[in-house]
Every structure is written in C-alpha cells, then in structure tokens.
Amino acid sequence: MDTISAYTTSNRKIDPSRRPRSKPDGSPDDNNRVEIGPTALAFEAWAKAGLEAPNLEAMRQYRLQRIVGELRKHDYAGLLCFDPLNIRYVTDTTNMQLWVTHNPSRACFVSADGYVVLWDYANCEHLSAHLPIVREVRTGASFFYFVSGDRVGEHAARFAGEIDDLLKSHGGGNRRLAIDRIEPEGLLALRSLGIETFQGQVVSELARAIKGPDDIKALKCAVHSCEIAMHEMQRQLRAGMSENDLWSILHAENIRHGGEWIETRILASGPRTNPWFQECGPRIIQEGDIVAFDTDLIGVYGMCCDISRTWLCGDGEPTPEQKRVYRHAHEQVHSNLALLRPGMGFREFTEKANLAPQEFRHNRYGVLAHGVGLCDEYPSLYFPEDYPATGYDG
Structure with a gap:
C-alpha cells in the first residue's frame, strides 16, 4: 500500500463544507478574531443564570431598521x-x-x-x-x-x-x-x-x-456581568482600603467579562457622600461608613449599566439616621418604579412621582428617571421644580 504524502490534498484535515464554530451570540468562536465581545467567563455566568445571549446579527438588522424608519418618518x-x-x-x-x-x-x-x-x-x-x-x-x-x-x-x-x-x-x-x-x-x-x-x-x-428583543437580551447580560463586579466590590469592601481601591475592582471585573469602560468615577464614602457627585479619591474608608456609588459602566456589547448602590462598611448596626435616610430612598425608588406604565406621558410621571421629603430636595438629582441603552439615553424625566426650565413632554 502506498504511503500518502503529508502534502497531498487527500490528507486534508478541514472539511470545507463544515460551518465555522460560533459563540452563543452568533459571533465567531475564533481565538484570533478581530471583534471584541464577552469573554468565556461572561458566557459561563450567563448560562448558569439562565440568561440567553443576544443574536448579534438580528440585533444589528433591527437597529438599522430603527434608524431607517426614523429617517423616513x-x-x-x-x-x-x-x-x-x-x-x-x-x-x-x-x-x-x-x-x-x-x-x-x-x-x-x-x-x-x-x-x-x-x-x-x-x-x-x-x-x-x-x-x-x-x-x-x-x-x-x-x-x-x-x-x-x-x-x-x-x-x-x-x-x-x-x-x-x-x-x-x-x-x-x-x-x-x-x-x-x-x-x-x-x-x-x-x-x-x-x-x-x-x-x-x-x-x-x-x-x-425602543429596544428590540436582542437589545434587551444584551442589556440583561450586561447587567448580570455588572452585578458580578458589584458583588466582588462588596465582598472586598473593608475599613482601611481607599475609595480608589474599591472603585478599581469594578473596572477590573468589567474588563474581565468583556466590558468596555466606565463613564464616571462617582464613588464616595462617609461625609463625602453628601452632597453627591464627589468623585472617588484617596480617602480611607472607615468602619461604619456609608459607601455609595453609581456604576455608569459601559459593559459587554457596549451596553450601559447605570446602577446605584449604598453599602455600610463593616458588620455593625447602621445608625438610626442612616436607617431613616435609606428608608426614604428605598420608598421613593420602588414607588416610582411601580408608577411607570406603557403610554404614560413624561409630564404625567413628573406630576405623580414620589419626590421624597422636602428636607432632601435641595440636593436632588438632576432627573427623576432617564432612559438607558448604549449610554444614558432619551428621555429625561424631571422634578416639578425643574420642569419649567428644562422639562419636555412625550
């Protein structure tokens, strides 16, 4: 029997009719591919959580048709x-x-x-x-x-x-x-x-x-990866670390899962939490401090995860004042969430929203709520006192 040369076509190892392998989102399963995207760590976590990855080709076509539709309109x-x-x-x-x-x-x-x-x-x-x-x-x-x-x-x-x-x-x-x-x-x-x-x-x-089905899947996957990063922040939070130390964990975990960047650096502790919008810095976090942050994170698929959390450093009991303020914040968020419904006007939401007690209103946030997608997006829903100067209906 003749020996087959290693250089003949009959020794071909790749079936030309076989389709390339794909990742769960339909992108090439190629270690040397050009495009960025979720890491294996992210895909594994989503599968464990029962989340379905988006179909990227379907998502792209939907987005193009959304733009075309508005152009024609x-x-x-x-x-x-x-x-x-x-x-x-x-x-x-x-x-x-x-x-x-x-x-x-x-x-x-x-x-x-x-x-x-x-x-x-x-x-x-x-x-x-x-x-x-x-x-x-x-x-x-x-x-x-x-x-x-x-x-x-x-x-x-x-x-x-x-x-x-x-x-x-x-x-x-x-x-x-x-x-x-x-x-x-x-x-x-x-x-x-x-x-x-x-x-x-x-x-x-x-x-x-208006998000399509695959936009929503992408958002859910991105948020799940962001929550994993937040859990790691909470696990490592301890007295003696700096605000920057804690913030760096969010960055690292975002990149590990295939996320892209973080738009702000809003994390503060102790007395720096009020007034809000102080950027994280070298302050050393103390036992019993309130630690608050806003992720403003651009995660996998370029999706924005705009999530705020407030934690207590250490295992001690929160002070009565910390409990009181947290209770007001929790009530405001959940009552306004329950208020939202399809077809509701922006001004109607402003008029019906839970605005929190007057004692907190001078330090109010810029908006009551806003849209999210690839970043903070339209619409912005304003407080009643800001509506005459900046508000709009829709």
Whole structure:
C-alpha cells in the first residue's frame, strides 16, 4: 500500500463544507478574531443564570431598521454620525471609543434606503470587515485642528463632497441630511453645497429609545456581568482600603467579562457622600461608613449599566439616621418604579412621582428617571421644580 504524502490534498484535515464554530451570540468562536465581545467567563455566568445571549446579527438588522424608519418618518435622505455611540448603534463597530469622543476621526452615513458607509481611522478597514451591514469603509472624516492644522477647511470640504455624492446616489433628489454632531467647518461645507442640515439626535435618540428583543437580551447580560463586579466590590469592601481601591475592582471585573469602560468615577464614602457627585479619591474608608456609588459602566456589547448602590462598611448596626435616610430612598425608588406604565406621558410621571421629603430636595438629582441603552439615553424625566426650565413632554 502506498504511503500518502503529508502534502497531498487527500490528507486534508478541514472539511470545507463544515460551518465555522460560533459563540452563543452568533459571533465567531475564533481565538484570533478581530471583534471584541464577552469573554468565556461572561458566557459561563450567563448560562448558569439562565440568561440567553443576544443574536448579534438580528440585533444589528433591527437597529438599522430603527434608524431607517426614523429617517423616513422625518423625510430625511440620510443620517451622518460622528458620535461614537451612534456609530456603534448603526454599525456595531468600535475603534478607540473614548479617544474618538474628543478626536472625531470616525463617522458613518446611513441613507433612508439602508445603505451604510463607515469612515474609520487610517488603515483600520480590517476592524469592520466581518460586518456585511457596512457596505463601504473609507477614511478621511477627520477635519479637526489636531490632525488638519490650517487645512481644516480643505479637509472638511473634501469630506462634504463625499456626502454630497452619497446623497445624489441614495437620496432620490432629497437633500435633507440629519447630523448628530459635527465640527463647524464641516457644517459650513455641507451647507455650501446646498445640503439642508437638521438635528440628527432626534433620529438617533428616538431610534435607540425602543429596544428590540436582542437589545434587551444584551442589556440583561450586561447587567448580570455588572452585578458580578458589584458583588466582588462588596465582598472586598473593608475599613482601611481607599475609595480608589474599591472603585478599581469594578473596572477590573468589567474588563474581565468583556466590558468596555466606565463613564464616571462617582464613588464616595462617609461625609463625602453628601452632597453627591464627589468623585472617588484617596480617602480611607472607615468602619461604619456609608459607601455609595453609581456604576455608569459601559459593559459587554457596549451596553450601559447605570446602577446605584449604598453599602455600610463593616458588620455593625447602621445608625438610626442612616436607617431613616435609606428608608426614604428605598420608598421613593420602588414607588416610582411601580408608577411607570406603557403610554404614560413624561409630564404625567413628573406630576405623580414620589419626590421624597422636602428636607432632601435641595440636593436632588438632576432627573427623576432617564432612559438607558448604549449610554444614558432619551428621555429625561424631571422634578416639578425643574420642569419649567428644562422639562419636555412625550
């Protein structure tokens, strides 16, 4: 019998008809894959908790249709996004998310017929190659002073010309363009070409406000991973550690599970808890201290977990005042939660909400409630005393 060479095709080890392995969310089970996402630790924890991972392809298609629906409702030819979270919503791509919040190097355009173009950072086309929802990847959306210097106007005009061409190709004669945010030179360049510009946050916020089934699954999974991180914080909380020591645990556990970043650093202890919004620092936590924090965490799938908790350091009995204040807070949260129902107006909620005793109102939070998704989102529901200046109905 002839020996088969190790180099002949008959020794093939991979069946070309076999489908690649996938993770529970439908993404490739490839150790060397490009895209980020949940770690094995997260998937294992969700399975143990009986949580179902989202179908990422279904989630992406749903989000695109939400944007397209709002564009058609407002009779816009397209939406131009520079906000990295709107880019994430439209394309499900990421690239240096925090850096591009202050260096607008990425953009995307989605037409009313669902054609998506992504402008990414130079030589980063490979980061979105796995996403069929992105029809084109380009570069050249940067026209801020750091990268363009005294050529800002020139670069903005070049980019505006590309948008003009896309509107001609996909707008059907419609020149109405929604924009979420843009450098001033870019806006001027677009308008100089006869493009009508409109507030694009109306499109993106209203689209993002209604979550699809897989958005909700992604949120539940993200919250579960965040809760694991919070449990680890509580387990390690002890007198003698600094606020920063405790806060670092939340960061570490978020990253371990495949989360992305934390938007704030609102953790305080003892007398620093009031007034609120003091950022965590080097203060050493004492036995019997109240420790309070707001996660403001962008977790797995880019989903925001905006969860507040208040703990007591140590095993001692809370003081009567600590119990009294906590009781008021608990009652306010749960009564307002019970008040919410589909179809309720924003102003109606303001008028009916539990507002807590007057003694606490001077230090009230900025809102009674707000939406959440990829970050804190529309709507914002305000206290009665703030409604005349800042409130809106819906």
